[in-house]
Amino acid sequence: MTRVDRKQRVNAVLERTIGYQFSRPLADRAWRVPPPKLLNSVLVRVTGYQLSRPLAGREWNLPKAGDGIVFSAPRSGSTLVRVILGSHSQLYAPPELPLKHLGVRADTQWIQASLDGLELTTEDLEHMLWDRVLAEALRRSGKPTLVVKTPSNVLVWERIAAAWPDARFIFLLRHPAAAVASLHSSFDPAWRPEEAGNMEESVARGLRYMNVVEEARQALPGLTVRYEELTASPEPVVRELCEFLGVPFEPEMLEYGRFGHAGFTPGLGDSSLNIRSGRIQPPAPMPDEMPAGLAGICAAWNYPHQDNEPSSVPAT
DSSP, X not given: OOHHHHHHHHHHXXXXXTSOEEEOOOGGGTTOOOSSHHHHHHHHHHHSOEEEOOXXXXXXXXXXXXXXXXXXOTTSSHHHHHHHHHXXXXXXXXXXXXXXXXXXXXXXXXXXXXXXXXXXXXXXXXXHHHHHHXXXXXXXXXXXXXXXXXXXXXXXXXXXXXXXXXXXXXXXXXXXXXXXXXXXXXXXXXXXXXXXXXXXXXXXHHHHHHHHXXXXXXXXXXXXXXXXXXXXXXXXXXXXXXXXXXXXXXXXXXXXXXXXXXXXXXXXXXXXXXXXXXXXXXXXXXXXXXXXXXXXXXXXXXXXXXXXXXXXXXOO
């Protein structure tokens, strides 16, 4: 986690508990020490930071308590979760929005000086942009509660958690070998011209996401959902999701094809015939062989892997 990310997470806690945040004193205002003056004088000398009151109106609009964020690796069933939850009368689950790639630039020393004067960082501005885009999307939907999913968002989970500490986090897991097999079979060179499309690349890319999902799962409170359980017994899993998000279960959610969901766009989630069928489909068969590199994450997620099974040959 970067220094800025750490500061944002600490500031979120400080603002909720004592009403202050850490900030750097401006060079041309070094003489003006905000209260608590004695403590700030020591903090600036030792750490370079001071305590200051956050600017009024800096609270983000979304997600509020009840709004959900789904963290998953690619090809783990997040599009299915999106359309099921989005079929609820109170939940809006928009198509993917890769926040990681929706950024703000401060390219000149003048704009950087302006941001310093406003006590804002580019990260603050990015959080405002993310927040405003999602708030507008929710407003247009006419629904009260937002649930967002985009696999690449887990790569910036620390920033998302710092920006929206009150969100409810859902961790969607799928057998790593099955997810990688699906990732490999869905490879499209038009979207990834820099890759050869071999299995080794799919394993590396899938594992990169899976390890970060596990890192977020260990660090944040939330609900873990398994794709296999969702497809095998949809109702109890969806009931649990609804309870977690604070909404009543609606049986119609399980027939998501009745609701005309948009966003089955190639490159932005699943766009296969299975998801377009409008019905929850059983998962594809497991691959005959599981890549050895997935043994560790399979163990962490309690999924079987041949390299983790005790040998059937007795030791001599």
